[in-house]
Amino acid sequence: MDLPAGHILILSGHPGSGKTTTAEALAHMSGVPKVHLHSDDFWGYIKTGKIEPWLPESHTQNQMVMEIAAGVAGAYARNNYFVALDGVIRPWALPIFSALDLPLHYVVLRTSADEAVARCLARGGDSLSDPDVVAALHSEFADLGEHERFALDVGGLGRAETITALQAALTTGRYRLNGPPTSTEG
Numbered sequence: 018m019d020l021p022a023g024h025i026l027i028l029s030g031h032p033g034s035g036k037t038t039t040a041e042a043l044a045h046m047s048g049v050p051k052v053h054l055h056s057d058d059f060w061g062y063i064k065t066g067k068i069e070p071w072l073p074e075s076h077t078q079n080q081m082v083m084e085i086a087a088g089v090a091g092a093y094a095r096n097n098y099f100v101a102l103d104g105v106i107r108p109w110a111l112p113i114f115s116a117l118d119l120p121l122h123y124v125v126l127r128t129s130a131d132e133a134v135a136r137c138l139a140r141g142g143d144s145l146s147d148p149d150v151v152a153a154l155h156s157e158f159a160d161l162g163e164h165e166r167f168a169l170d171v172g173g174l175g176r177a178e179t180i181t182a183l184q185a186a187l188t189t190g191r192y193r194l195n196g197p198p199t200s201t202e203g
Contacts, residue, residue: 019048020099020187025090025119028183029106030126031155033136035171035179039126040103042180052093056086056104070105071150083110091117105154108164111194121194122187123164126179128172130155167192 020026020043028040037055044053059082060070068075070082083106090100094117114121128136133155134148161168169186171179186192 020046020051021120022049022097022099023094023120024122025094025100025102025114025117026122026124026187027106027111027114028101028103028124028126029158031128031133031158032105032151033133033140033155034126034128034158035136035174035176036103036126038176039179039183040101042176043099043101043183049099050097051099051101054086054090054093054100054102056082056102056106059086071154080110080113083113087114087117090114091119094119107157108161111164115195118195122192123167123194124183124186124192125158125161125164125168126171126183127158127168128170130159132172 026040026043028036030036037057040053040055044051060067063078068078070079086102086104090102093100111123130152134151137151138148158168169182169192171182174182
């Protein structure tokens with residue numbers, strides 16, 4: 018399945034769900050031009066005055082970062098790239114992306130809390146590895162309410178299996194936020 022040019026995939030979920038690995042793999046697939054945007058990079062550009070994005074007082078900063086990420090994703094999509102934007106992107110940010118008036122997909126990858134913590138601890142480096150923060154962020158995606166249809170359980174799946182599951186999910190049209198399904202969606 019080739020991913021459609023001009024579409025934006027918001028690949029979200031808790032830390033350790035496989036967002037970045039999956040988005041990077043999608044972006045390297047043959048076919049239409051593709052770009053991978055890692056939303057963590059937009060927070061990383063803030064050098065002074067950054068508020069950790071999981072803290073309650075970070076909402077204004079987080080909203081600004083989502084507006085910037087949406088603007089960049091939109092510029093690529095309008096130039097016929099398929100955009101895979103990954104990050105801990107909560108449903109409250111979706112109107113920012115919907116305002117782009119571009120074909121938009123939202124997929125929330127989900128594993129168990131134990132698997133999420135284990136994956137984050139195994140990454141090392143400067144990755145988020147505080148088990149309490151990972152578990153708290155996991156709980157934010159455990160019940161998405163009206164957005165629950167956008168959840169994709171990838172618990173226990175390896176990289177290749179997750180990519181296959183995501184590709185299959187995208188062909189269903191279930192994860193489309195706006196507009197008519199593409200010809201690859203059933």
